[in-house]
Amino acid sequence: MEIAVISGKGGTGKSSISAAFATLQKEVVLADCDVDAANLYLLFNPVCEEEQIVISGQKAVINQDKCIACGECIDYCRFDAIIKKDDKVSIVETFCDGCLLCSRICPQDAIDIIDEDKSRIYAGSFKNGKMVYGRLAPGEENTGKIVSKVREKAKQIAKEFGIKTIIIDGPPGIGCSAISAIIGVDSVVVVTEPTLSGLHDLKRTLEITTSSNLQTSVIINKCDINPEMSSKIEAYCNQKHIEVIGKLPFEPLVVEAMVKCQSITDFAPDAEISKLIGNIYSKIRATT
Amino acid sequence: MRNLIVKIAIASGKGGTGKTFISTNLFNVLQKQEMNLALVDCDAEEPNAKLFLTEGKLKNTYEVNQKVPVVDESKCTYCGKCAEYCNYNAIFFLKEAKVINVLEDLCHGCGACSVACSYSAISEKNNLLGYVNTFEFSPKSALIEARIKVGVYSSVNVIKAAIKKASDFNLVLFDAPPGTGCPFIQTVVQADYVVLVTEPTPYGLSDLKQSIETLKGMNKSYGVIINKAGLGDEKIYDYLNKENIPLLMSVPFDKNIAVSYSKGELLTDLNSEWEEKFSQLYNTIREEYGNSSN
């Protein structure tokens, strides 16, 4: 079964909670889809066993030997990616969307298309099982592709090694990549915090999980920072018939565990917070 | 003198490090000093600055659209050239069955299909991507918010439109989107100086390194603010020292600050000492920027 942990935005403690889940589960494939941040990698330091290139898109480059600087491509490009400076026409890589239109209309056939192949996914082992993680090259857009590649690899490994549980640490936000991380999973856990912006983000996140008909539950992290807001979030979830599966207090031990590169449940198994997380995890397992 | 415009991006590798805390307080302080400035909330997926800057009055809302093709099937000969030109699989085409369908969710509005069609069967319409909202604080200062419609695949166009709206101000602050992906790059590429907000934890450090790698690649000058100082460890300070990266400010971890932030309050309104510190932060940034551009 697949459990995805997501949050409207970063910094809600999502990765700490996914890490705890992954270590509570004795045998697991951990799919790190938070490709912008290497948190789980730092924590578990997996031994890399496999590397796979991901072609994340295409980009256009002008072959200056052939280009006659007629400027025609400039007018066609809708992304303002082509500029003319000192009679030289060139493409600003950052702005090119890879639509290929310029290469199709260039009368001199002077525009080449290259694959963006700097992104990678890796698979390896860590102490509780297997881990799959992705790395986007800077500036390459996190469309759902790398996320679905990570999930694909995780599933394949789960099958190969007969591992039953996949935990997905989802990307922040509610864009295409977050959607790719949760589509078709058995259970979505949304981690939020009791701040005005937390509630605001949560609403937008739940809009997506409910419209995709996913089994969803909510964890309010650092609930004691603002009890009033915590109650508001609870009331909101009740009204939407979404279960608040647990509330966790602010706990400096979580940061200490992070510094020691351990999950909180490994670092302080007897602490109250670890027990709370343990309960939450059992509940999730029981309901799916 | 237009060339005096300064654009400062406030960014962080991941969300939740206090980027919005810094940008809203900085804006608040400078706004009160009657500077001519705008804060652009470029975190279009989750724009939050307005939750803290409640005093601004909504002045206007501008729709950001994207062009999407419409096929006139009475003119279409089902030649399939448009589908071949589309590099995003946004045109669903079956020759034998004579099916042609534009999948609007996948369309990037590049216009290639219109160019491809030699039968004038393709026209274009506008599809809503999101909004740019301008909130005015005084005739001289405004918050400009980029906000995408839920489910829109990329925030880049809306961010670009919001940044364009800010071009009449002397000082522009960007609250940059998290990560180092496309939205982040499209924001910082327009900035003169980048302020990276991070936490003194291993995650914070690793994200910071990743952001700095990206900024180096773009030839941007930058400085760092450490938020929640006192939590975590000292490694980040060693790193800054070793790499000679300026530490612009340090905000200690303080539960009171976290509580007031969670309520949507501005620290610089509650506490004059912090008002002074943020004012000083601006001067530090100006100095750093001045040095780096020499």
Place this chain on the structure above:
Amino acid sequence: MKIAITSERNSLESKMDTRFGRCAFFAIYDTETQTTDFIPNPAKDSSEGAGPKAVEFIASKGVSKVVASEFGGKAKSLLDKLQIEMLHEKDKSIAEVIQQF
């Protein structure tokens, strides 16, 4: 009648591929001739829109049923429109799936 089945590899012993749009191969089984063709899925590596592209591909092969473990939203609505029947199977080999027809 032709039936498309998602496949991990290009033999009858191969397991079904779990996803539709990005499966490695399509096994196209013809009930009349009782033969199976394995064709690499051209949509497999698309950055975006793999689902629709895969639908386009199997539709152009004239199939009237498709067997997969799951279908994405866009693929589903297109298959509906084209009246290609979607059948759900999991963890079977291609040979096992074919037996049902």
